[in-house]
Amino acid sequence: MAVDLRKIKKLIELVQESGIAELAITEGEESIRITRYSPHPASAQAGAISSTQSSVPLPKPTQSRNAMPVIEGFVQVSPMVGTFHAAKNLADAPLVCVGQRVSQGDILCIIEAMRMQNPIEAQRDGIIGAIWVKEGDEVAFDHPLFTIIESDIS
Incomplete structure (x- = not known):
């Protein structure tokens, strides 16, 4: 899987600028999820x-x-x-x-x-x-x- 860091950085900027809490995108077998807040507190320990x-x-x-x-x-x-x-x-x-x-x-x-x-x-x-x-x-x-x-x- 080739990761396009520019695309990911752009998506992170989009999440930060828009104020949304989460963004999930799936293209075929590949998926990315960007979240501003931990969805489960125990996972962030x-x-x-x-x-x-x-x-x-x-x-x-x-x-x-x-x-x-x-x-x-x-x-x-x-x-x-x-x-x-x-x-x-x-x-x-x-x-x-x-x-x-x-x-x-x-x-x-x-x-x-x-x-x-x-x-x-x-x-x-x-x-x-x-x-x-x-x-x-x-x-x-x-x-x-x-x-x-x-x-x-x-």
Whole structure:
């Protein structure tokens, strides 16, 4: 993937000048998301990702000008409007956590819409690098849910 830094800088300037909180653009398999504020406070802790369930070292996020972490990888977005649930039942442990290896087709979360429980499957193999929503959050179409870091390590 060729990154055009001039284009990214222009998009960052656009976000800063317009006052919008977030901009997400997808072109084919490539996507970029620029946000002025952390969508999930736990993900911004000291600019580091903790790996609790994996011995695979995760890349450290880079710090932007506003001291927000930037985690490179595939951003899996919500395919629907609804309520985010990290587990099938409130008493259960979350289906995935940061640092966990997932395979394409694994269930990552549940989105409840019109009292229907809709399992959301991983679109890629990799490691969960960030979770951008928390239990009970309302999500819309294309709302970022997870960053999946693609890894060649088995």
